[in-house]
Amino acid sequence: MLKYNSTRSNITAMPSEAILKGISSDGGLFVPEDFPKIEVESLNGKSYEEICFQVLSRYFHEFDQGDLKDMISQSYGKFNTKEVTPLAAFGDLNFLELYHGPTLAFKDVALSILPHLLTASAKIQDVDDEIVILTATSGDTGKAALEGFANVKGTSIVVFFPNDGVSMIQRKQMTTQSGENVHVIAIEGNFDDAQRGVKEIFSDEDYNKLLKKNGFVLSSANSINIGRLVPQIVYYFDSYIKSVESGKIKMNDPVNFTVPTGNFGNILAGYYAKNMGLPINKLICASNDNNVLFDFFKTGEYDKNRPFIKTISPSMDILVSSNFERLLYHVSNFDSDFVKKAMDDLSSLGKYKVSDEIKNTISENFYGNYCDEKDTLKTIKNVYDKYGYVIDPHTAVGCKVYEDYKLETGDNTYNIILSTASPYKFTKSVYEAIFGPSELDDYTLIEKLSESTGLSLPNELIAMCTSEDLHKKVCDSHKMKESITEILL
């Protein structure tokens, strides 16, 4: 029976407990004590949903297996393509389109199923308190979580986003969200402030006791929750199988994945897939100007003492990549003392350094680089001019870093770029990258982008632009707990 360990102490949890808690009481993240294995050949000919079952059932064995199959089919029926995450290929650029869910970003893949996993976990744990989902977002997780949890019985959701740190469309997606149980709050601060605030609330024992006394328990919709991370492993296996089926590679050939990275959850899911048996050669970690990870890969020092830069790939504007903690735990052979010390140093000094051994183990699996604003815009234009294909700024960061990787290493292994958001979420940046400066705003440019490029337009988006804002609250990033108290108590 697979259990989960905290990265910071010897606390362990069953899957349902880890999902329900979201984060361990010592501040650590839950990680599987072992990686379950999958014979890749056994997935040949299987659909996305079938592969999803093969992955999830290995991590979440407490759920009734029939129930798990039902949860999966209810979750992925909402995607606008039967393939769930299709691959689009142009020359050696293979884009794994992860944005066909209801909110147009890769977060939908995990957040469509997380509400089911959470409510099933509450049943197993015999918890009948209201589950309050605390979410920090740099733009995409927030909307996907709101969509997933809106009106889900027994839950409520509070989303904190940086007031001045998301795109116009991302903001509108969140502020127009309806639902009895949803709360959306802008904070005066950046994503790191929002995430730190949420983690502090999780670790505040007295506050959690007070909430419990009033019938509430906290959980998380961010990738710090293992229930968010595991469903993201699925598309690594699925895209591999699709690549075999289309004749791009042969079964068991090695493959690289390039992942636009911020909180390190998406790429970590790739590392989990590799450890489960997927023949991944390199995981290529693509950052924007907030290139703290690039510097780590070069020096072995994680140092967040630097300016927080606002970019046109705002969902990746992150200096504290939470899931890196999980990677440190795995590559240090589950050394929770080492991880705790590193995380303590990160919060007190803003930095930590790892040994050469750990740095080298990480470099065997990962390559890191970054793409600045100019190259992001140039890449969107180049890809459109060459292939008539429109990509969003996050995907463009991935695309440029992949090109740099090939030049630097000469490695031509088959590569899949994770395409993490629909271009429409960043309409103005994408339109201007391709067609030059425009006076018009994002809302007006949506239709123009569609007409000029032929990119199919999700109809709900047009209606959303003229919908009323239902959430207008702004709070100081140090007053997040007070905001929750106001809502709940």
Ligand SMILES: Cc1ncc(COP(=O)(O)O)c(C=O)c1O
């Ligand atoms: C569009 C987009 N791309 C990339 C990322 C980075 O993913 P991760 O935080 O899992 O590294 C995010 C946010 O997480 C995102 O919303």
Ligand SMILES: N[C@@H](CCOP(=O)(O)O)C(=O)O
């Ligand atoms: N880019 C994310 C940041 C939070 O990441 P998560 O994967 O930990 O939820 C966002 O869009 O909110």
